Amino acid sequence: MRTIFKPESFSKDSNDLYLKAVSEKKTSNNLAVFANYDWLSESHSRGVAQIVAEYVSSGIIDIKPDQQETLVRIAALHDIGKLSWKNVY
């Protein structure tokens, strides 16, 4: 059984970056993708996105400021190809 995501264990900077990257697009009406994203967002992909956010905000990875949010969003959606099509559209 996987551990439940614990946002409080990540830095505020990375958490803010993660939430900005994901929630902004989550509210978009055209994103049917996110409506079916819960099983991913609470497990592996959310963990990957949070690690990437941590890398970026801590300065380990040198990514241009205007690309940081995009990178975290891509990380959150990197396995979106594993969702079956019928569940997405």
Place this chain on the structure above:
Amino acid sequence: MEKCILDKPGNLSKKEWQVIENHPIDGFHRYALQFDPSEALPILLHHTLQTNYYPTSAKMEKNASVYDMSLAELTDDEIMKKAAVIAIADNLEARFPILSVDNPSSHIRKYSGRQYTVEELPILVRASFTEAGKLRKLGLTPLLDTLLEYSNDTFLKKQKSLEPEEE
């Protein structure tokens, strides 16, 4: 992708493996449909830096060409860097779930004294796919130390939980 493939405990059949190999391509197109296609390239590339990489260069080129993108754009340094960062985090999370670590920030920030070059990142990806013992032979850059710390910490906890209790 069927959940039974993702959750299958044993070896995958050839057909099932083909489905797995296709997920970066599927993911690339789905992201490209919703956002800027050029942003989606790291998704297409995120399994190409590992030893048993996929998809093939030919498949990547064919799928990128749907959006008028060339092979040169696929191998752009910034794109590769993003793909490498995701690959490292992907592998780390899959093998040693970050969410089970008590304080990930402190582990990562402890080693935040330097940044990594584009050339170093693919090495880190490959290293993160190897066993912990092999990682030690690779010079132990700070990020590798971090990976080790995660893996050792998680591994030791798992080992301890499996040990019989002393009477």
